[in-house]
Amino acid sequence: MKQPAKNPDLHAEIDESIALRQEVTGFGSLLRAQPFWVFLAILAIGVVMTFVSDAFMTERNLFNITRNFAFFGIMALGMSAVICTAGIDLSVGSLLGLCAITLGLTMQSGLGIEMGFLVCMATAAIVGFINGFLIAYLKMAPFVVTLGMLAMARSIAMVLSNNKMIYDFGPDTDLFEWIGGESVLGVPNVVWVLIVMTAIFWIVWRHTTWGRWVIAIGGNAEAAKLSGIPVERMIVSVYMVCSMCTGLAAFMFIGYTGSATNGMGVTYELTVIAASVIGGANLMGGVVYALGAPIGAALMELIRNSLLLAGIPALWQQFFVGLFLILAVLLEQIRNRGGK
Amino acid sequence: MSLLELVGITKSFGAIHALEGVDLEVEAGEVVGLMGDNGAGKSTLMKIVAGNFLPTEGTIRIEGREVEFQKPVDARMAGIEIVYQDLALCDNLSAAANVFLGREEKKRIGPFAFIDHKSIFDRAAKIFAELKSETRPRDLVRQMSGGQRQAVAIARTRLSDPKLVLMDEPTAAISVRQVAEVLALIKRLGDSGHAVILVSHRMPDVFEVCDRVAVLRRGLKVADKSIAETSPEEVTGLITGAIEAA
Ligand SMILES: Nc1ncnc2c1ncn2[C@@H]1O[C@H](COP(=O)(O)OP(=O)(O)O)[C@@H](O)[C@H]1O
Ligand SMILES: [Mg+2]
Numbered sequence: 001m002k003q004p005a006k007n008p009d010l011h012a013e014i015d016e017s018i019a020l021r022q023e024v025t026g027f028g029s030l031l032r033a034q035p036f037w038v039f040l041a042i043l044a045i046g047v048v049m050t051f052v053s054d055a056f057m058t059e060r061n062l063f064n065i066t067r068n069f070a071f072f073g074i075m076a077l078g079m080s081a082v083i084c085t086a087g088i089d090l091s092v093g094s095l096l097g098l099c100a101i102t103l104g105l106t107m108q109s110g111l112g113i114e115m116g117f118l119v120c121m122a123t124a125a126i127v128g129f130i131n132g133f134l135i136a137y138l139k140m141a142p143f144v145v146t147l148g149m150l151a152m153a154r155s156i157a158m159v160l161s162n163n164k165m166i167y168d169f170g171p172d173t174d175l176f177e178w179i180g181g182e183s184v185l186g187v188p189n190v191v192w193v194l195i196v197m198t199a200i201f202w203i204v205w206r207h208t209t210w211g212r213w214v215i216a217i218g219g220n221a222e223a224a225k226l227s228g229i230p231v232e233r234m235i236v237s238v239y240m241v242c243s244m245c246t247g248l249a250a251f252m253f254i255g256y257t258g259s260a261t262n263g264m265g266v267t268y269e270l271t272v273i274a275a276s277v278i279g280g281a282n283l284m285g286g287v288v289y290a291l292g293a294p295i296g297a298a299l300m301e302l303i304r305n306s307l308l309l310a311g312i313p314a315l316w317q318q319f320f321v322g323l324f325l326i327l328a329v330l331l332e333q334i335r336n337r338g339g340k
Numbered sequence: 341m342s343l344l345e346l347v348g349i350t351k352s353f354g355a356i357h358a359l360e361g362v363d364l365e366v367e368a369g370e371v372v373g374l375m376g377d378n379g380a381g382k383s384t385l386m387k388i389v390a391g392n393f394l395p396t397e398g399t400i401r402i403e404g405r406e407v408e409f410q411k412p413v414d415a416r417m418a419g420i421e422i423v424y425q426d427l428a429l430c431d432n433l434s435a436a437a438n439v440f441l442g443r444e445e446k447k448r449i450g451p452f453a454f455i456d457h458k459s460i461f462d463r464a465a466k467i468f469a470e471l472k473s474e475t476r477p478r479d480l481v482r483q484m485s486g487g488q489r490q491a492v493a494i495a496r497t498r499l500s501d502p503k504l505v506l507m508d509e510p511t512a513a514i515s516v517r518q519v520a521e522v523l524a525l526i527k528r529l530g531d532s533g534h535a536v537i538l539v540s541h542r543m544p545d546v547f548e549v550c551d552r553v554a555v556l557r558r559g560l561k562v563a564d565k566s567i568a569e570t571s572p573e574e575v576t577g578l579i580t581g582a583i584e585a586a
Pocket of ligand 1: 353356357376380383385
């Protein structure tokens with residue numbers, strides 16, 4: 001490119017005016033973060049609901065809301081990592097069903113809860129590895145690979161379960177159902193798991209090279225590769241992390257429901273993806289917030305709960321979930337344009 | 341013994357012959373200009389030396405030892421740093437995060453290793469000051485001007501003490517004032533015993549800082565002369581083909 005040599009001062013001026021745009025820190029970065037705005041929306045809905053329904057603010061109702069969204073929140077933490085690499089994982093709902101069956105069969109045969117947990121997580125790890133391998137090394141589109149896995153994992157769950165429900169979890173049934181369904185200090189166990197997982201992801205995104213490299217890959221995979229980051233291996237690990245978050249959610253969820261069927265988790269992938277996106281994950285990649293996953297999941301559950309309590313027919317539920325999804329993405333675009 | 345010695349480097353992408361039997365030697369402390377028209381093969385040659393591609397044929401020697409760079413890290417280990425033509429930065433990360441990408445400084449807490457943000461920001465700030473760039477380590481690359489992005493890409497080469505720095509069109513997208521700073525940096529690199537290969541379209545840049553100039557035309561090296569023995573007119577002729585070879 002030729003430089004117009006006659007006016008160096010103008011260039012200097014432009015450079016400096018651009019340089020004045022500081023990186024936003026503290027309060028500024030809070031205002032820029034999608035989860036913050038979604039959190040405000042949650043508070044707003046909460047305030048409105050206390051006037052609409054006396055049942056809303058009860059301990060029982062809040063307990064139910066948090067427990068219900070926690071399963072999705074845990075899955076959305078992993079989904080956010082996948083979306084950060086500009087990928088997608090459509091197989092998490094089916095994987096939940098498959099994990100339910102492998103876990104159920106293991107425990108039913110009397111192998112105990114530790115073995116059940118290991119088998120559940122191994123199932124998830126294997127599925128994640130296959131997804132990641134096909135996407136990273138064979139350069140297949142994430143949408144296609146995980147859509148295929150959505151069908152295959154569900155089918156294997158059906159074959160393994162022989163289409164029967166499992167409700168006998170062997171000698172550790174009580175402990176298993178306590179972990180998934182009970183609470184400690186008034187907070188459901190699954191919410192504790194979500195809190196711990198969110199904290200771990202927060203640290204991972206901010207303070208570890210794994211997190212930074214995943215964000216870098218989402219920003220510019222080519223540049224990440226040139227910087228010596230093992231991009232393929234990282235992508236495999238990201239899909240494994242996503243699947244294993246689902247494995248963990250499955251372990252808690254089966255304990256909570258007290259039974260395992262091969263139909264578990266149907267369409268959950270849509271809820272989980274919506275929760276991640278509402279929480280600020282950008283399908284173009286490169287953006288991730290640890291707090292986004294639980295906050296996005298919370299908003300969706302809150303909408304469901306509020307419609308119920310406000311006496312609006314449940315048929316409207318999907319409409320409002322969809323509406324908020326679109327509004328969240330719109331909000332993000334508007335903020336991005338403002339920042340540029 | 342030369343620092344870098346390329347012998348008969350050939351590179352084909354399918355039917356395209358990007359490079360055909362290119363020889364090039366660079367001595368320690370030498371600044372070599374590499375010129376040529378668009379598509380002449382300059383970037384391809386730089387990427388081969390930086391370990392992005394293996395040559396189809398030919399040999400690379402570093403200080404007399406034959407090397408085979410399978411990936412960029414191998415070249416970096418051998419003391420070669422590169423500034424890519426398209427800069428290869430992650431827009432969604434800060435300047436400092438880009439400078440240290442893939443080479444993050446870490447501190448250990450128990451069995452875990454965490455990114456040492458303070459050390460990274462401090463060192464990046466020092467490097468930017470050294471480059472006389474007003475780039476701030478915490479700024480997001482997305483919001484940066486061409487010159488600041490350039491500074492980030494160049495700063496990446498300052499983390500280690502490389503023997504050879506490859507710069508692919510480092511002044512193509514920046515302001516006049518910043519061009520002067522990049523050229524000053526290249527001069528300083530040369531004076532402190534580092535070798536530099538400067539790929540550039542800009543005749544004045546090459547004649548200002550280079551000791552020698554090599555010209556590529558359609559994958560062939562058509563000239564390799566000391567700056568003192570040539571002129572911008574001759575080099576222009578060599579680039580366009582008006583002069584066959586020199
Ligand atoms: N990765 C690639 N795949 C296929 N062809 C390529 C690739 N990289 C470069 N080329 C081709 O090689 C030739 C030389 O390109 P390049 O080295 O970028 O030229 P220059 O940097 O001198 O403008 C061009 O014809 C270009 O299209
Ligand atoms: Mg080029």
